[in-house]
Amino acid sequence: MDIRVNIDRLKQDLEELGRIGRDEHGGVSRPSFSPADFEARAWLKSKIEEAGLCYRQDGAGNQFGRIECSGTTVMAGSHIDTVPNGGMFDGAVGVVSALEAARRILEEKIPLARPFEVASFTDEEGNLVGDFLGSRAFMGLLGKDEIRNGKTSFGMPFRDVLKRTEFTAEGILAAHEQRPELEAYLELHIEQGPVLEDEAVPIGIVEKIAGKHYRQCAFIGESGHAGTTPLELRHDAFLGLADFALKATQHVATKHYGSMLTIGQAALHPGSFSVIPGRADFTLEFRSASAESLGEIEKEVFALAEDVASTRGLTFVSRIVDKTVPVTIAPRIVNLLEGECRTLGYPSMRLASGAGHDAQILAAGCDIGMIFIPSPDGISHAPGERVDWNDLEKGANLLLRTLVRLVS
Amino acid sequence: MDIRVNIDRLKQDLEELGRIGRDEHGGVSRPSFSPADFEARAWLKSKIEEAGLCYRQDGAGNQFGRIECSGTTVMAGSHIDTVPNGGMFDGAVGVVSALEAARRILEEKIPLARPFEVASFTDEEGNLVGDFLGSRAFMGLLGKDEIRNGKTSFGMPFRDVLKRTEFTAEGILAAHEQRPELEAYLELHIEQGPVLEDEAVPIGIVEKIAGKHYRQCAFIGESGHAGTTPLELRHDAFLGLADFALKATQHVATKHYGSMLTIGQAALHPGSFSVIPGRADFTLEFRSASAESLGEIEKEVFALAEDVASTRGLTFVSRIVDKTVPVTIAPRIVNLLEGECRTLGYPSMRLASGAGHDAQILAAGCDIGMIFIPSPDGISHAPGERVDWNDLEKGANLLLRTLVRLVS
Numbered sequence: 001m002d003i004r005v006n007i008d009r010l011k012q013d014l015e016e017l018g019r020i021g022r023d024e025h026g027g028v029s030r031p032s033f034s035p036a037d038f039e040a041r042a043w044l045k046s047k048i049e050e051a052g053l054c055y056r057q058d059g060a061g062n063q064f065g066r067i068e069c070s071g072t073t074v075m076a077g078s079h080i081d082t083v084p085n086g087g088m089f090d091g092a093v094g095v096v097s098a099l100e101a102a103r104r105i106l107e108e109k110i111p112l113a114r115p116f117e118v119a120s121f122t123d124e125e126g127n128l129v130g131d132f133l134g135s136r137a138f139m140g141l142l143g144k145d146e147i148r149n150g151k152t153s154f155g156m157p158f159r160d161v162l163k164r165t166e167f168t169a170e171g172i173l174a175a176h177e178q179r180p181e182l183e184a185y186l187e188l189h190i191e192q193g194p195v196l197e198d199e200a201v202p203i204g205i206v207e208k209i210a211g212k213h214y215r216q217c218a219f220i221g222e223s224g225h226a227g228t229t230p231l232e233l234r235h236d237a238f239l240g241l242a243d244f245a246l247k248a249t250q251h252v253a254t255k256h257y258g259s260m261l262t263i264g265q266a267a268l269h270p271g272s273f274s275v276i277p278g279r280a281d282f283t284l285e286f287r288s289a290s291a292e293s294l295g296e297i298e299k300e301v302f303a304l305a306e307d308v309a310s311t312r313g314l315t316f317v318s319r320i321v322d323k324t325v326p327v328t329i330a331p332r333i334v335n336l337l338e339g340e341c342r343t344l345g346y347p348s349m350r351l352a353s354g355a356g357h358d359a360q361i362l363a364a365g366c367d368i369g370m371i372f373i374p375s376p377d378g379i380s381h382a383p384g385e386r387v388d389w390n391d392l393e394k395g396a397n398l399l400l401r402t403l404v405r406l407v408s
Numbered sequence: 409m410d411i412r413v414n415i416d417r418l419k420q421d422l423e424e425l426g427r428i429g430r431d432e433h434g435g436v437s438r439p440s441f442s443p444a445d446f447e448a449r450a451w452l453k454s455k456i457e458e459a460g461l462c463y464r465q466d467g468a469g470n471q472f473g474r475i476e477c478s479g480t481t482v483m484a485g486s487h488i489d490t491v492p493n494g495g496m497f498d499g500a501v502g503v504v505s506a507l508e509a510a511r512r513i514l515e516e517k518i519p520l521a522r523p524f525e526v527a528s529f530t531d532e533e534g535n536l537v538g539d540f541l542g543s544r545a546f547m548g549l550l551g552k553d554e555i556r557n558g559k560t561s562f563g564m565p566f567r568d569v570l571k572r573t574e575f576t577a578e579g580i581l582a583a584h585e586q587r588p589e590l591e592a593y594l595e596l597h598i599e600q601g602p603v604l605e606d607e608a609v610p611i612g613i614v615e616k617i618a619g620k621h622y623r624q625c626a627f628i629g630e631s632g633h634a635g636t637t638p639l640e641l642r643h644d645a646f647l648g649l650a651d652f653a654l655k656a657t658q659h660v661a662t663k664h665y666g667s668m669l670t671i672g673q674a675a676l677h678p679g680s681f682s683v684i685p686g687r688a689d690f691t692l693e694f695r696s697a698s699a700e701s702l703g704e705i706e707k708e709v710f711a712l713a714e715d716v717a718s719t720r721g722l723t724f725v726s727r728i729v730d731k732t733v734p735v736t737i738a739p740r741i742v743n744l745l746e747g748e749c750r751t752l753g754y755p756s757m758r759l760a761s762g763a764g765h766d767a768q769i770l771a772a773g774c775d776i777g778m779i780f781i782p783s784p785d786g787i788s789h790a791p792g793e794r795v796d797w798n799d800l801e802k803g804a805n806l807l808l809r810t811l812v813r814l815v816s
Contacts, residue, residue: 153680193636210635214681225788226670227618227695227762228601231661238671239657242650249647253639262634263646265679272672273622273691273729275789283681287635321681354635380633381683 003108005100005400007393013096017043017080018088027085027383032061032123032133033165040080044095044120051103053118058178059171060137065102065118072183074406075366076101076399077119079134079358081127087385093373094188095120097396101403114183116407121358129158130322133172135361140176147172182366184333184406187359188399189370190387194378195351202391203348203398204372205337208289209360210260210353211326213298215284217318219244219309223270223278235313237280238268244308248301252286256297259288260354284318289352291326327360333369340401346394355380369402371395411516413508413808415801421504422800425451425488426496435493435791440469440531440541441573448488452503452528459511461526466586467579468545469530473510477523480591482814483774484509484807485527487542487766489535495793501781502596503528505804509811522591524815529766537566538730541580543769548584555580590774592741592814595767596807597778598795602786603759610799611756611806612780613745616697617768618668618761619734621706623692625726627652627717631678631686643721645688646676652716656709660694664705667696668762692726697760699734735768741777748809754802763788777810779803 020043021036023029030036044063048055053065066073078094098118105116122134129150136142147169150158162168191197196204221235245263252261262285268277286301288294302318309316334350341348351372359368373395376386428451429444431437438444452471456463461473474481486502506526513524530542537558544550555577558566570576599605604612629643653671660669670693676685694709696702710726717724742758749756759780767776781803784794 191636192633194641212635212682223790224786225600225763226668226672226693227620227764228599228788229668229762229786230666231657231668233602236657236670238674239653242653245647245650246654249639249644258638260634260637260639262644262682262684264634264676264681264683264685266646266674266676268672268674273693274620274670275672276670277672285634285681354637355633356635378632378637380636382631 003104003400003404005097005104005393005396007389010096010100010392010396011389013047013099014088014092017092017096021082023085025085025383028082028088029084029086030080030082031084031125031127032081033128033161037081044080047099048118051099052106053102058138058175059167060134060175061122061167062134062138062175063120065099067102067105067112067116069112069115071114073115073117073180074183074403075117075119076186076403077121078187078189079121079124081123081125083125083381085383086381087383089190089385089387090192090380091124093190093387093392097188097399100396101400104400105404110404110408112407114407115180116403117180124358126153128152128161131356132358132361135358137172137175138179139361139364141361141364142173144173182362184367184369185359185362186369186399186402187357188395189357189372190380191372191375192355192380193375196372196374197376197378199349201347201349202374202394203341203346204351205334205348206353206370206372207329207334207350208352209327209357210287210289211291211294211324212285212287212356213294213320214322215318216321217284217316218279218281220279220315220317221313224276226274226276229276234276236276237314238277240308240312240314241266241280241282243312244305247304247308251300251304252297256288256293259286259293259297261286261297261301287354289326294326324356324360327363329369330367333367336405337369337371337398337402340398340405344397344401346398371398411512411808411812413505413512413801413804415797418504418508418800418804419797421455421507422496422500425500425504429490431493433493433791436490436496437492437494438488438490439492439533439535440489441536441569445489452488455507456526459507460514461510466546466583467575468542468583469575470542470546470583471528473507473526475510475513475520475524477520479522481523481525481588482591482811483525483527484594484811485529486595486597487529487532489531489533491533491789493791494789495791497598497793497795498600498788499532501598501795501800505596505807508804509808512808513812518812518816520815522815523588524811525588532766534561536560536569539764540766540769543766545580545583546587547769547772549769549772550581552581590770592775592777593767593770594777594807594810595765596803597765597780598788598793599780599783600763600788601783604780604782605784605786607757609755609757610782610802611749611754612759613742613756614761614778614780615737615742615758616760617735617765617778618695618697619699619702619732620693620695620764621702621728622730623726624729625692625724626687626689628687628723628725629721632684634682634684637684642684644684645722646685648716648720648722649674649688649690651720652713655712655716659708659712660705664696664701667694667701667705669694669705669709695762697734702734732764732768735771737777738775741775744813745777745779745806745810748806748813752805752809754806779806
């Protein structure tokens with residue numbers, strides 16, 4: 001049947017949600033468990049109930065709206081938290097489009113062969129303890145120590161954050177016990193990259209999601225007076241970092257084309273004009289859609305770091321902070337999405353997702369699928385994040401029709 | 409006459425002074441205008457008065473002890489402020505040895521042909537507004553805006569710091585009006601570098617003092633999602649900084665051997681694991697004992713930065729924070745010091761000072777001379793800063809005997 005979303009209603013929902021947590025820089029600041037996030041959660045609950053879905057929240061704060069039926073559950077969703085000063089579409093389009101799909105399924109009285117559930121996962125952006133807190137809790141993939149003794153990205157013990165909420169460490173760790181058996185999980189998301197726009201294609205069908213390593217690293221040398229220590233006698237930790245950054249980037253760009261390596265943060269110690277840095281702390285992130293490449297990058301990049309350290313009389317240290325494995329999407333879902341695209345007459349292309357998504361966590365328990373729509377100018381995690389409403393309508397229609405195929 | 413210092417008294421003075429501002433890390437934290445600095449100032453005042461010198465403090469907090477006579481003044485001194493968690497010898501040896509020289513001149517009733525003055529200059533370490541506040545005030549080299557509207561290294565408006573003291577902006581700016589006409593200024597200091605120890609020579613006679621430029625710089629690129637922006641499309645400000653740091657260091661090390669370039673502080677923005685740095689702020693310091701080299705380094709290093717920026721699609725910006733010019737010591741002072749060394753039987757060598765000293769500021773108004781004693785392991789500005797008491801005795805004897813030659 002030729003079922004379509006109501007784009008006006010979808011757009012209105014996104015605009016309402018986008019006003020919650022609006023900040024003075026024109027962006028949306030709605031990190032999980034912030035006052036703005038709780039306001040957005042209340043809004044979503046009322047929307048789910050208004051749509052006639054059965055509302056449920058688990059111990060990790062994941063929110064669900066269910067159309068009951070016997071059998072394994074088909075789920076669709078994403079997240080409504082944002083990075084500080086982020087945009088109004090990252091995550092929100094997936095939750096609101098899944099909600100709209102549920103409303104259309106109910107309005108058209110589609111006969112269900114399986115239950116359908118809308119999902120909104122807590123803290124996909126990792127402002128609390130690592131990315132994907134909610135979906136990892138949902139899948140039973142959290143470490144107890146991380147939840148009981150972890151520190152947030154803003155330096156506060158996670159348990160102190162929890163004290164100001166209705167949630168507890170034990171409740172988060174038990175959230176997965178409330179999980180229904182899953183058939184499949186679909187997620188519509190903005191691409192957060194330039195490929196679809198560059199290719200002028202409105203729909204991306206994700207084939208792979210990159211895995212990543214987050215590491216906190218340092219080169220340790222010797223500080224000294226910048227005016228009296230000859231250049232050739234220095235053990236300048238920052239020059240070690242500079243040397244490593246260029247070599248490692250070059251290595252990944254040439255040997256592992258398509259994989260990414262990023263140094264996003266650095267701090268030099270003691271950190272003044274006239275003291276040679278004795279220590280350079282930095283974050284190291286690398287990503288690849290291939291598990292094999294990810295393993296090779298880890299080995300090769302560390303060998304590079306050790307080589308730079310020994311050449312320059314430095315020490316290299318590193319510890320893992322977070323890690324996800326690459327996911328390959330089940331061919332049956334890719335084929336289903338491509339078939340529906342053809343029926344709808346939407347141009348589409350397959351691509352790999354460099355960004356991480358809740359879907360990759362759910363892949364541990366069911367087949368998943370992801371639909372991307374273009375991000376104008378590739379902008380995300382910023383106030384300038386946008387979507388073309390026509391693209392959103394196409395993405396939401398594809399999500400709806402694929403869900404109908406999966407639940408029927 | 410064979411006049412010598414009383415090393416036991418000198419050592420006791422240094423140990424007394426070194427206990428003031430002793431911190432929990434085993435160092436000395438006595439930045440200018442801190443409670444510890446005021447305690448040290450009171451100690452110095454009482455020592456100057458106890459020695460029978462005429463005590464005077466100018467509008468910038470510089471402290472003096474004078475032996476009156478007609479004619480142009482011969483001065484010797486240094487500073488008693490320290491960097492946070494610094495050592496007990498940097499600066500202190502120069503002030504206490506000058507005081508000891510004055511005591512010995514009075515005890516031996518040396519007939520004076522000129523007045524002699526011991527000096528201790530405020531904030532040589534630049535914890536307030538730039539290095540050499542006291543000696544620059546003494547020489548009338550301060551900018552009005554810097555004093556009236558400047559900010560300290562710890563972020564507080566300088567005028568708010570002044571409110572908690574007996575000093576005022578106008579008093580600091582007028583300090584030079586109280587300056588006597590100067591004949592010469594001598595300063596004994598620890599080397600703060602490895603050369604004298606490496607050469608096993610107890611006395612360094614400074615021929616040149618390096619000038620330096622302090623600049624606050626940044627590369628500006630474009631931030632973006634670390635998972636979705638291909639390496640070849642990035643404008644990563646940190647990689648620009650890394651590239652520049654290696655090239656600029658290499659350039660100075662090869663083309664301007666003996667000059668120094670240091671990047672001591674860096675901050676990446678927005679500064680997270682998964683965001684490409686859109687901006688990299690950093691400090692740039694370069695020093696040279698040659699004014700010609702300093703000018704060339706400035707030109708060449710900026711050309712390198714512009715070249716890196718244009719290759720990588722970045723913008724380079726920079727502003728001057730502080731600047732001193734290289735000083736060449738008057739040959740008559742170098743010869744006088746070398747002659748006294750020979751008489752005393754002390755091995756000595758000529759060297760250039762990479763570190764800055766009050767002496768270089770006084771060079772604007774009189775002939776100056778500097779005596780270095782070895783810094784074991786080259787350590788300074790740290791709790792491990794030390795001197796060998798035998799070296800200190802040699803340095804102080806040389807200072808005393810050269811002063812006697814200058815005042816007689």
